[in-house]
Amino acid sequence: MSTVGQKWARPLRILAIVSIGVGGIISVAALGFVAFAAVLLANQAAGFVKTPVAEADMIGTWSSRHDGKITFAADGTVHLHDVPLRGAISELDASARKIDRTDGWIIQHRQDGSNDGTVCRVTPDTDDCMWAVTTTGGHLELDLIVGDPDSRDWYRYVKITP
Numbered sequence: 001m002s003t004v005g006q007k008w009a010r011p012l013r014i015l016a017i018v019s020i021g022v023g024g025i026i027s028v029a030a031l032g033f034v035a036f037a038a039v040l041l042a043n044q045a046a047g048f049v050k051t052p053v054a055e056a057d058m059i060g061t062w063s064s065r066h067d068g069k070i071t072f073a074a075d076g077t078v079h080l081h082d083v084p085l086r087g088a089i090s091e092l093d094a095s096a097r098k099i100d101r102t103d104g105w106i107i108q109h110r111q112d113g114s115n116d117g118t119v120c121r122v123t124p125d126t127d128d129c130m131w132a133v134t135t136t137g138g139h140l141e142l143d144l145i146v147g148d149p150d151s152r153d154w155y156r157y158v159k160i161t162p
Helices: 003-045 085-089
Strands: 060-063 069-072 077-084 098-109 117-122 127-136 139-145 154-161
Touching (some): 077 085
Antiparallel strands (some): 060 069, 069 077, 077 098, 098 117, 117 127
């Protein structure tokens, strides 16, 4: 090999190795991007991407395992059947006896960037906004919060009919 060929042989080998390494990095990055996009689309199709809770999402009957049913109507009324009073009015000192009553309701969207909502029970005497609607695993849950929201003292309901 000539001296010119020897002079360039080592830099060409280094350039070839670097090119293979950079090509590998680009390939792995592209493959990672494609995998991320596929997971994002699959989650969106499965309903795991959060969208704001709307009034229409609330319409229907919600049930709790042992704590009655709540039916939200499109006309702004909510019927509570066998719901514990302390959950219905969100007061720690209230009785746990089961009640049947009809009130009004509205939904408020949170200002914290969350897509979850707060349901307010509306009566002539009060607007009690202690019912939280959250999305978990692609479905809605309604929590009747009793007292301090951080205490986890609540009644949980899931929607059973549209």
